[in-house]
Amino acid sequence: MNNFIKIIGFGVLLILSYTLFSVYYVPDINTHKSSKRQRVVLPIEEVGPVAYGEEVYYGRGGCAQCHDSAGDRAPELSLIAAISASRYGASQYTGTATDAVGYLRESMVEPSVYVVEGYGTLLGKKIVSPMPDVSSGSISLNEVELAAVIAYLQAISGLEVTVKMPGAGPKAEEKNGARSKVSKEAEE
Numbered sequence: 321m322n323n324f325i326k327i328i329g330f331g332v333l334l335i336l337s338y339t340l341f342s343v344y345y346v347p348d349i350n351t352h353k354s355s356k357r358q359r360v361v362l363p364i365e366e367v368g369p370v371a372y373g374e375e376v377y378y379g380r381g382g383c384a385q386c387h388d389s390a391g392d393r394a395p396e397l398s399l400i401a402a403i404s405a406s407r408y409g410a411s412q413y414t415g416t417a418t419d420a421v422g423y424l425r426e427s428m429v430e431p432s433v434y435v436v437e438g439y440g441t442l443l444g445k446k447i448v449s450p451m452p453d454v455s456s457g458s459i460s461l462n463e464v465e466l467a468a469v470i471a472y473l474q475a476i477s478g479l480e481v482t483v484k485m486p487g488a489g490p491k492a493e494e495k496n497g498a499r500s501k502v503s504k505e506a507e508e
Contacts, residue, residue, distance in 0.1 A: 364468060369485050373472030376465045381454060383469070394451065395436045400424065401470075401477035407434050421483045424470045429455045463487070 364372040377383045386394035401420055407413060408423040415433030417423040426433055431449035432440075440447040454461045461469070463486045470483040 364464060369468045369471035369483070370475045370481060373468035373470070376461065376469050377472055381459060381461055381465065381469060386451070394439060397473060399477050401474040401479050410434065421470055424473055425466055428466060428469065429453050
């Protein structure tokens with residue numbers, strides 16, 4: 321009976337130790353400052369591709385969990401659309417994109433075609449990206465969501481939004497520069 325009590329006591333102490341360690345020493349994976357704001361995903365026809373892409377980026381797409389301003393896990397993307405030409409024109413680029421929109425889309429669905437220096441894992445003789453294909457698996461973004469994220473990345477890079485929205489009506493296309501009411505209120 322004495323050994324049984326010691327084993328139970330040790331188990332409880334071990335569980336308590338792991339719990340305290342995880343609470344005080346394991347960092348929160350959601351590091352983006354605006355992640356605490358309320359998220360309401362409105363139809364793309366109401367808010368436009370840029371605002372819809374922002375909601376997908378911070379919400380269902382989970383992009384901001386790794387692509388944050390700290391840049392510890394993955395490259396920061398605030399200027400990605402502006403510098404994409406240097407990426408798909410680089411010698412280590414193995415994809416097929418010929419323009420910025422193609423490169424951005426390809427980076428989301430085939431992230432290992434170009435791995436930014438300092439990121440990725442060496443697998444044999446090739447560096448592969450730890451980023452998943454966001455069009456499949458647990459994320460599974462559809463074509464409209466992928467295009468909306470590209471529109472958002474173009475907008476935050478300060479470029480004109482040139483991505484064509486698949487299946488989006490003219491009402492959504494008119495609102496390319498629009499921002500959602502929720503986003504405006506969250507910034508204030």
